[in-house]
Amino acid sequence: MxxxxxxxxxxxxxxxxxxxxxxxxxxxxxxxLPVFGSGRTTGSHGEDYVTIAREALSRFLAAEPPxxxxxxxxxxxxxxxxxxxxxxxxxxxxxVLTTALDHNSVLRPxxxxxxxxxxxxxIIPFDGCSVRPDAVEAAIRPDTxxxxxxxxxxxxxxxxDIRGIGTILHDHGIYFIxxxxxxxxxxxxxxxxxxxxxxxFTGHKxxxxxPGTGGFYLRDPEAIAPVRFGGTGTDSFSxxxxxxxxxxxxxxxxxxxxxxxxxxxxxxxxERGILSIAEKAEEQTSFLIxxxxxxxxxxxxxxxxxxxxxAFNIKGLQNDDVGFMLARAYGIIVRTGLHCAPLVxxxxxxxxxxxxxxxxxxxxDEECLIAANAIREIAGNADSQVSPA
Amino acid sequence: xxxxxxxxxxxxxxxxxxxEFLLDTPLxxxxxxxxxxxxxxxxxxxxxxxxxxxxxPDWFSIKGCAGDTTVEVRFKKEVMDLTxxxxxxxxxxxxxxxxxxxxxxxxxxAIGERVRKxxxxx
Numbered sequence: 393m394x395x396x397x398x399x400x401x402x403x404x405x406x407x408x409x410x411x412x413x414x415x416x417x418x419x420x421x422x423x424x425l426p427v428f429g430s431g432r433t434t435g436s437h438g439e440d441y442v443t444i445a446r447e448a449l450s451r452f453l454a455a456e457p458p459x460x461x462x463x464x465x466x467x468x469x470x471x472x473x474x475x476x477x478x479x480x481x482x483x484x485x486x487x488v489l490t491t492a493l494d495h496n497s498v499l500r501p502x503x504x505x506x507x508x509x510x511x512x513x514x515i516i517p518f519d520g521c522s523v524r525p526d527a528v529e530a531a532i533r534p535d536t537x538x539x540x541x542x543x544x545x546x547x548x549x550x551x552x553d554i555r556g557i558g559t560i561l562h563d564h565g566i567y568f569i570x571x572x573x574x575x576x577x578x579x580x581x582x583x584x585x586x587x588x589x590x591x592x593f594t595g596h597k598x599x600x601x602x603p604g605t606g607g608f609y610l611r612d613p614e615a616i617a618p619v620r621f622g623g624t625g626t627d628s629f630s631x632x633x634x635x636x637x638x639x640x641x642x643x644x645x646x647x648x649x650x651x652x653x654x655x656x657x658x659x660x661x662x663e664r665g666i667l668s669i670a671e672k673a674e675e676q677t678s679f680l681i682x683x684x685x686x687x688x689x690x691x692x693x694x695x696x697x698x699x700x701x702x703a704f705n706i707k708g709l710q711n712d713d714v715g716f717m718l719a720r721a722y723g724i725i726v727r728t729g730l731h732c733a734p735l736v737x738x739x740x741x742x743x744x745x746x747x748x749x750x751x752x753x754x755x756x757d758e759e760c761l762i763a764a765n766a767i768r769e770i771a772g773n774a775d776s777q778v779s780p781a
Numbered sequence: 782x783x784x785x786x787x788x789x790x791x792x793x794x795x796x797x798x799x800x801e802f803l804l805d806t807p808l809x810x811x812x813x814x815x816x817x818x819x820x821x822x823x824x825x826x827x828x829x830x831x832x833x834x835x836x837x838p839d840w841f842s843i844k845g846c847a848g849d850t851t852v853e854v855r856f857k858k859e860v861m862d863l864t865x866x867x868x869x870x871x872x873x874x875x876x877x878x879x880x881x882x883x884x885x886x887x888x889x890x891a892i893g894e895r896v897r898k899x900x901x902x903x
Contacts, residue, residue: 712793713834713844716853720846721829730794745794773825 400724400759405546405574405701405731405750407596407603412660412753415600415653422652445651446638448658453591454582455609459637463651466606467573467594468497471540473641474569474590474608475501477616478538484510489531489539489566491516491523492735493548498540498571499735511538515735521550521694529560538567543581543591544574547736547748549677549697551575558587567615573597573606577657578673578699580666583609590616595650600657600753605650613637661753669753673700676751676760683764687771693740700751703740706767708774711747714767718747722766782806782875788851797842797855804852804872808833808845815875816843818882819889839900840864860896867892 401409421439428438442463450458464470475498479486488511490498506513514531516523523541539561544551554570561568569590575581577598583591589612595605610616613635621633622643634640661669677700684690689707706714715728729745730737737743749763782804789801813822813833820837831847841864845852854868867888874885 713832716844717825717828717832717846720849720851721832734794770825770828773827 400722400763402749402751402755402759402763403725403727404752404755405597405699405748406727408598408600408752410754411600411602411653412657414660415602415656418652418656419602419649422649427648439652441648441652441655442646445655445658448655449593449607449609452658452662453576453593453609454584455591456584460610460613461607462610462638462641463605463607463646464641465604465647466596467571467592468606470592470594470606470608471497471569471571472501473619474592474610474616475505475538475540476619477641478567478569479505479510480617480619482537485512485535486538487512487514487533487536489514489516489528489536489541491518491541491552492739493518493523493545493550493552494540494542494733494735495546495571495573496732496734497573498542502540518736518739521545521548521697523552523557525553525556525560528557532560532564532566536564536566538569540569541571542574543570543572544578544699545733545736546574546701547703547731547733547740547746548694549574549699549701549703549750550694551579551698554586554588562587574699574701577661577666579670583611595654595657598661598752599654600660601654602650604647605654610637610641613640616641664753672753673751673755676700676755676757677702679757680749680760680764683761684767687768689771689774690767693746700755702749703746704749704767705741705744705746706771706774709770711745714747714770717770718763718766722762724763724766782812782872784869784872792858793855796858798858798861799853799855802852802854802872804850807848807850808852810847812875813845815880816871819871819885839896841868843868860899863892863895863899 422441426438428440446458446461449461450456455461464473488502490502492515502513505511516527516531543554558568567589570588571592573594576593591609593607595601596603618633618640620643624634624639624643626639627634677697680702681692681695684692684704691705693703705711711728715726718724718726727748731748737745784802785805786803787800788803791799793799810831816822816835820835823834825832829846834844836842839857841854841856843852843854
């Protein structure tokens with residue numbers, strides 16, 4: 393980066409940064425204490441970070457009982473476990489639904505199973521920035537067994553009508569897996585009230601934990617077969633995987649520092665209040681959009697995102713060049729390209745990709761102003777025609 | 782000018798292969814003018830200290846900002862084995878003041894033949 397330009401990080405939809413000091417502190421603490429694993433290791437000096445994290449997520453997502461919160465490596469890992477586990481033992485060739493808003497974490501596993509002729513896949517387009525419940529209803533067939541879809545688009549920042557869609561799906565007896573990678577920690581989520589069978593979260597984005605943690609909530613564990621097998625520290629005489637939760641899905645040694653961080657991240661959000669965090673993010677996102685719209689050459693793909701995400705392009709410039717200039721000339725870190733959501737981009741920008749700004753709890757108003765000014769400055773130069781060196 | 786190290790690699794959405802190079806001296810407008818002998822250079826001179834980008838179709842692109850010591854190079858993957866050495870040669874051959882382009886141009890022509898054959902046949 394040029395000289396000592398301060399860094400402004402607006403790539404929080406990829407992974408949030410910086411982490412709250414409490415999160416960093418507990419990682420150090422967790423590594424300095426002996427491991428406490430219920431049923432494996434006991435000691436008076438350790439903390440049971442796994443249980444603390446499970447209870448924190450259960451409370452935060454209103455997802456009971458806590459044992460139905462399962463930890464994994466990340467959201468993609470969770471989606472793979474759930475999709476594969478759902479399809480295990482099902483008749484080959486059943487019909488599965490997903491949407492054009494979805495991330496490759498959903499699209500790639502489903503396309504792989506389609507390639508193997510294990511499923512027939514339909515992809516429901518979005519209208520504006522959302523998937524309409526009536527479009528979902530129209531796509532349902534007698535052999536539809538599963539729908540997997542995002543709760544919030546990682547490109548457009550639009551939160552989907554999970555309640556409306558889930559109600560329709562359940563009326564038809566269709567299992568519903570929701571990818572909450574972009575919503576957990578950004579908006580209130582109450583799984584107690586939502587018609588969702590499984591909800592996936594990641595630890596390192598809105599929940600403010602560190603990379604390497606994620607998981608899912610499962611309403612009915614019997615609906616998903618375990619697809620990984622191994623040691624759980626429980627019922628060890630049995631050579632078969634325990635059926636109890638969460639041992640049914642959690643094998644091997646837990647990521648103790650990661651789960652300690654995840655619990656601390658959730659606590660941090662709870663103490664500040666998710667509504668307060670969301671309100672600040674909404675104000676800053678609206679400000680950015682308002683400022684960018686002042687430049688006629690900037691195209692914004694969602695004027696009213698529900699999440700702190702702003703997707704745009706500048707006429708006459710490639711999105712990766714804009715990202716490069718922001719990073720190298722202004723110290724502003726954004727994400728460019730397809731954001732692992734190729735079908736969204738095919739719809740909104742012909743598959744060229746775009747620039748994405750994504751905010752977090754610690755983004756300041758001043759940072760938003762600096763970013764808006766930098767982007768408008770770049771756009772102003774693009775407008776004046778690219779000149780030879 | 783020397784490439785000190787390659788700091789980041791990835792395959793881009795357009796299928797190109799990106800490498801980010803750390804240089805021993807900051808980039809200048811003159812360096813990109815020199816690169817202009819081997820492709821088309823576009824510039825946004827008022828962005829920061831100046832943004833520059835060389836496009837050499839079918840070979841690679843090089844982008845950077847004046848005053849910075851990092852450049853991003855995107856190689857066309859199919860012919861990267863043929864062209865990567867030329868990128869290093871472009872950097873190492875550059876020095877402030879006069880540059881003898883004749884050796885570079887000869888080398889470019891020789892590689893160009895092989896690139897054309899590889900991509901488009903004889």
